[in-house]
Amino acid sequence: MMKLLSALGIICVPAISLKAQQPPDSAWYSHHHGIHHRRYVMMKQLDLTETQKQQTKSINENFRNKIKALNKNEDITVREWKQERAGLLKEHRVAIQNVLTPEQKAKMEQMRQTASAHIHEMSKKRLGKMKAELNLSNGQATKINALSANLKSQIKAIQENDALSIEEKREQAMALKRQHKQDFKNVLTEDQLSKLKELRRDRAERRLSR
Numbered sequence: 766m767m768k769l770l771s772a773l774g775i776i777c778v779p780a781i782s783l784k785a786q787q788p789p790d791s792a793w794y795s796h797h798h799g800i801h802h803r804r805y806v807m808m809k810q811l812d813l814t815e816t817q818k819q820q821t822k823s824i825n826e827n828f829r830n831k832i833k834a835l836n837k838n839e840d841i842t843v844r845e846w847k848q849e850r851a852g853l854l855k856e857h858r859v860a861i862q863n864v865l866t867p868e869q870k871a872k873m874e875q876m877r878q879t880a881s882a883h884i885h886e887m888s889k890k891r892l893g894k895m896k897a898e899l900n901l902s903n904g905q906a907t908k909i910n911a912l913s914a915n916l917k918s919q920i921k922a923i924q925e926n927d928a929l930s931i932e933e934k935r936e937q938a939m940a941l942k943r944q945h946k947q948d949f950k951n952v953l954t955e956d957q958l959s960k961l962k963e964l965r966r967d968r969a970e971r972r973l974s975r
Contacts, residue, residue: 807876811869820864828857851927899957908952916945
C-alpha cells in the first residue's frame, strides 16, 4: 500500500514512484515524466533568488520527510493514508506558492496559458491532417474534436484528484483512453479504419528504416 514519494528538481511537484514489481505503463510514464520536466523548466524560468532556492529546498526536504514517515505508518488504513497524503500535497503546493512573488506567480500563469495555447494549436493541426488523410466529413471532424476535448477534461480531473493514488490515476486514465479509442473508431467508416491502419503501418515502417 505504501508508495514512495520523491521531489523532482528544485521545486518540481513531487512524483510518486511505483513499486518495482509493478512497472508503469510506458505511455503513462512518458506522459507524466514530460509533465514534471515541463514544470521543472517552468520554475527554472522564474529566476528564483538564492533565498527562494534555499526556501524551496527546505520545503521539499520537509515534505519528503513527512511522506517517508507516512509511508512507514503501518497502523492506518488505505483511506486514511490517501487523505493524509492529499493533505501533505496541498500543504506542499501552498508552501511553494508562498515563496513566489506576485510577479513570479503571474509569469507562471502566463507560461501555462502559452503552453496550453500551443498544445491546442498542435491539436488543431493534427485534426486537420487527419481530416485530409482520411477524408473525414465535417460532422466526423466535429465528433472527433469533441471526443478529444472530453478526454482531456476527464484526464485533467483525474490528475488533479489528490485522493487517488498514482496507480488509480494510471488505471482510470488508461481506461478512459481505451474507451476514447473505441469511440474514435465508431466515428469512422470501415474504409477509413482500413486507411488509418495503412497509414499507421507506413509510419511505423518509416521509423524503423531511419
